[in-house]
Structure formats: C-alpha cells, structure tokens
Amino acid sequence: MLKFGTGTRLILAGLLAIAANTVGFAGFPVQAQERAALPVAREARLAGDEERTRFVMDVDRMVAFRIFALPDPYRVVIDLPELDFAGADGIENEGRGLVSAYRYGKFAPGKSRIVLDANGPFKIDKSFVLEPVDTQPARLVIDLVPASHRDFIRDIALAPAPEADKSVPADIAKATETPLMPVPPGGAAGRKPLIVVDAGHGGVDPGAKGKSGTLEKDIVLAVAKKFAESLELTGRYRVTMTREDDTFVRLGDRVQIAREAEASLLISIHADAIRYAGISGATVYTRSDKASDRASQMLADRENRADLIAGVDLSEESDEVAGILFDLARRETRHFSTLFGKGLVDQFRGKVKLIKNPLRSARFHVLGAPDVPSVLVEIGYLTNERDEKVMKSDEWREKVVGAMVESVNNYFGRGVAQKVN
Numbered sequence: 378m379l380k381f382g383t384g385t386r387l388i389l390a391g392l393l394a395i396a397a398n399t400v401g402f403a404g405f406p407v408q409a410q411e412r413a414a415l416p417v418a419r420e421a422r423l424a425g426d427e428e429r430t431r432f433v434m435d436v437d438r439m440v441a442f443r444i445f446a447l448p449d450p451y452r453v454v455i456d457l458p459e460l461d462f463a464g465a466d467g468i469e470n471e472g473r474g475l476v477s478a479y480r481y482g483k484f485a486p487g488k489s490r491i492v493l494d495a496n497g498p499f500k501i502d503k504s505f506v507l508e509p510v511d512t513q514p515a516r517l518v519i520d521l522v523p524a525s526h527r528d529f530i531r532d533i534a535l536a537p538a539p540e541a542d543k544s545v546p547a548d549i550a551k552a553t554e555t556p557l558m559p560v561p562p563g564g565a566a567g568r569k570p571l572i573v574v575d576a577g578h579g580g581v582d583p584g585a586k587g588k589s590g591t592l593e594k595d596i597v598l599a600v601a602k603k604f605a606e607s608l609e610l611t612g613r614y615r616v617t618m619t620r621e622d623d624t625f626v627r628l629g630d631r632v633q634i635a636r637e638a639e640a641s642l643l644i645s646i647h648a649d650a651i652r653y654a655g656i657s658g659a660t661v662y663t664r665s666d667k668a669s670d671r672a673s674q675m676l677a678d679r680e681n682r683a684d685l686i687a688g689v690d691l692s693e694e695s696d697e698v699a700g701i702l703f704d705l706a707r708r709e710t711r712h713f714s715t716l717f718g719k720g721l722v723d724q725f726r727g728k729v730k731l732i733k734n735p736l737r738s739a740r741f742h743v744l745g746a747p748d749v750p751s752v753l754v755e756i757g758y759l760t761n762e763r764d765e766k767v768m769k770s771d772e773w774r775e776k777v778v779g780a781m782v783e784s785v786n787n788y789f790g791r792g793v794a795q796k797v798n
C-alpha cells in the first residue's frame with residue numbers, strides 16, 4: 378500500500394500514473410485516464426517546531442481550498458477539490474511540532490479533505506497556495522502557531538466566511554463550496570447561523586391522525602411556522618422552512634435543503650401516533666444506525682415511509698458514502714445533534730410534558746445529513762386524547778416554541794454577544 382507523506386513513493390506513484398496514461402500500463406487500477414485529469418498531490422510534509430509548525434503539500438497545479446479549525450479534539454480541516462493521492466488514502470502518524478498526526482483522502486464525490494490533529498489549541502497563522510515556479514510544483518502551505526484555548530475558541534467564532542481563491546477557475550472553486558463538516562455551535566463563520574425548520578409530512582402524506590380528526594401535517598406546520606417566526610424575531614438567526622404550506626416534500630429533499638443552505642441545525646417537527654393511547658408527551662430523537670429501543674425503530678420506519686406514500690423511491694441518498702474522513706464528519710455531526718437534543722429536553726422539562734426517557738435515537742432518513750446536526754421532535758402523540766387537545770391550543774404551542782427557541786439560543790451560546798432589544 379502506498380503511503381502518503383513518504384515522498385519518494387508518492388512521486389513514484391505519480392510517475393506510474395503518467396506511464397499508465399501514455400502506454401496503457403497493464404493491470405493498472407481503474408480509470409487511469411480519468412485520474413490523470415485530477416490535480417495530483419505528490420508529497421506532504423511537516424516542518425518547524427512547537428513555536429511554528431508548517432504543513433506543506435505539493436500539488437501539480439493551483440487548487441482552491443477551504444480551511445477551518447475544530448475543537449475537541451483540536452484539529453485543522455482543509456477541504457479541497459478531488460485530488461489524486463495516487464490511490465493512497467490514509468493516515469500519517471508521524472507528527473511534528475504542534476501536529477500529532479494527519480489524514481487525507483477522498484471525502485465525498487468530487488471532494489478531498491486533509492485533517493491535521495493538533496496537540497493543543499492553535500492559531501492558523503497562514504494558509505495559502507504558492508504558484509509553481511520552474512521545477513517547483515504548486516504548494517499548499519499551512520502555518521500553525523500556539524494559542525490559548527480561549528483565543529482558539531474566539532477565532533473559531535469570529536472566523537470570516539471562507540472564500541475560495543479568486544485566481545482559481547470557478548468550477549474548481551465551486552467544488553469546495555459545500556460544507557463538509559458541521560458548523561460548530563457559535564462558530565457560524567461570521568454569519569448568522571442558518572436554521573432549517575422542517576414541518577413533517579404534508580400534501581399527499583397527512584402523517585398521523587388524531588381521534589377527533591386532527592392531522593399531523595396541519596399541527597406540525599402551525600407549530601413550525603410559529604417556531605420559525607420566533608427564531609427570526611430574535612434577530613440572531615437566518616431561518617429556512619422545508620415547507621410553508623400543505624405540500625409534499627421528499628425526505629431526501631428536506632436533507633438537501635439543509636445541506637445546500639449550509640445550515641447549522643435542522644429541527645424536524647412531528648406529532649405521531651402510537652399503539653398505546655395512554656402514552657403522551659414529547660420526545661427528542663437523534664439519528665443512529667442502531668435504534669435506542671424498539672418503539673423508536675418502529676417510529677422511524679413509519680416516518681421513513683413518507684416517501685412511499687407519494688410513490689417516490691425510497692433511497693438513502695449520499696448517506697452511505699464510505700471513508701474514514703466521512704465517518705469523522707458524521708461523528709462530529711452526531712455529537713452536535715446529541716448536544717442540541719439534550720439541551721432541548723432540558724428546556725422542555727417542567728414546561729412541556731415529556732415521555733419516559735425522552736432522548737432517543739433511530740435511523741430517521743430526514744436526519745441523514747452528514748454535515749448538518751439534526752434532531753426530530755415529536756411534540757406529542759395524536760393517539761393520546763390529552764395530547765391531541767393541548768397541541769391545538771395556542772397557549773401550549775407558545776410554551777413549546779418558547780422552549781425550542783431557548784434551546785437554540787443556548788446551543789449557539791451567543792445570548793450575551795448578540796443581545797437584541
């Protein structure tokens with residue numbers, strides 16, 4: 378297996394690729410022709426010490442990139458258009474200075490990512506691509522210097538919206554636009570965080586139905602609208618709804634709306650049915666491959682059928698992209714989802730009735746964005762008479778919405794800095 382970071386072998390791999398392309402190297406792995414079209418990363422290395430650590434990667438041409446830092450553990454993430462790492466995605470464990478290890482590889486279709494693990498808090502002092510000169514290839518250069526944890530967090534919070542390198546053709550720059558890591562809470566790149574409010578069901582898919590005829594799609598739309606309105610009133614967020622009226626929206630499209638908007642959070646609102654009429658109260662769900670309990674799995678199965686009702690093929694879309702870097706992003710996203718979910722349950726306590734063990738998880742398709750923290754809230758059960766009644770009252774809806782807004786405020790933790798009068 379070729380290993381990146383060991384210069385000679387990678388250069389050799391680059392030469393092999395050229396050979397394969399010109400003379401049709403027998404037995405060379407798939408699509409040598411296509412590979413040759415991608416920028417080729419030839420070598421990566423670390424230099425410097427604890428005072429200043431430099432990461433350098435040689436690339437055979439100029440590339441656009443996007444860089445950001447993440448805490449817990451401390452990391453630098455560099456997103457690039459798809460690079461040819463000579464087929465050797467992997468991990469380099471030999472650290473130096475502030476960097477303990479780094480990984481790189483294809484991350485999603487058309488995208489590559491490099492992650493530098495840091496020993497402690499740092500500042501990204503410099504990041505640029507040097508133009509190729511004579512025999513020197515283009516070089517991506519990242520300089521890290523030490524910083525206090527406080528400064529590190531502040532820098533994340535104040536980081537300007539990342540801009541693609543202007544000298545790079547638009548299509549290459551475009552490839553780096555989609556965020557591949559969840560926006561950390563409080564670190565929405567200088568812009569107000571964007572929150573996607575998702576009213577479940579709609580149109581041909583009515584969702585659950587209450588004893589006195591209340592439809593889930595109507596209840597959740599009313600609550601979602603109130604929630605979106607209240608979020609906007611704080612002046613702290615941008616808000617997008619996946620539907621604003623009684624229309625059907627595919628689950629995959631809901632996920633796509635959040636991803637394309639580079640949302641910081643998606644909150645899906647439901648009010649479902651359960652076999653046991655005695656069960657009432659709210660539940661907060663996060664996504665996991667293994668359900669926390671059987672009832673949650675059954676609910677997720679029911680919710681996931683929403684697409685079938687409208688005759689749409691049920692597909693998981695982009696959810697199954699493999700790779701260690703992708704897993705890394707997904708883990709990060711799930712961590713933030715759980716963080717928000719816990720906070721929401723705490724806000725509900727004492728104000729909105731909760732079921733037993735109110736934080737649960739299952740494989741909900743609508744929570745499938747790998748890079749947008751997402752939770753699904755069942756505000757109550759339409760199969761419960763009491764729940765059906767309260768869900769229709771304005772007073773109750775205000776309480777629920779108030780608690781949800783409060784949990785969003787806490788999650789982004791900007792209450793003091795952006796106080797609105």
Ligand SMILES: [Zn+2]
Nearest residue numbers: 577584647649
């Ligand atoms: Zn539902």
